[in-house]
Amino acid sequence: MVTLGTVVMGVSDVERAVRFWGEALGYVLREPVEDGWAVLIPAGRPGPGLALTVSETPARDHPRTHLDLYAADAAEQAAEVDRLLSLGAQRVDWDRYPEDPDFIVLADPEGNRFCVIDTSHG
Structure with missing residues (x-):
């Protein structure tokens, strides 16, 4: 059986998204931001990661x-x-x-x- 490992979200500014979601969720970087890509993970507890990657499309009004x-x-x-x-x-x-x-x-x-x-x- 598979498990949820990472939720991926497209953003225009990875550094800004890392700051917001890190503070919002108490997550930390798994490794340094590189090539427009970052993965945040729970600090000292289990849970899915949040991957943030550069996207050139805007956020949708009614996201799926x-x-x-x-x-x-x-x-x-x-x-x-x-x-x-x-x-x-x-x-x-x-x-x-x-x-x-x-x-x-x-x-x-x-x-x-x-x-x-x-x-x-x-």
Whole structure:
């Protein structure tokens, strides 16, 4: 059986993406950035890596692939959204929210969408 090793995300500025996602997730570089390519891994714990590679295409308004970041409850979700915004994330005016969402859609400094999920929600 295979396991998830790395999620790959295209970005225009690898160094900026490394700073944002490293701080956002508590990840560290697996090896130095080279040739427009970097892989972040969890610092001292198991989990998938996040590969960042140069892409010349813009982030999509309704991406087919994105990251879900889990929060334990609504209070943690709100605190994490505030923290991520302070790191450079932006709120997204998402036109596909359900009536009572358990997620908040944000975009990283590159415009890549991700969600912060309240895992205690219904």
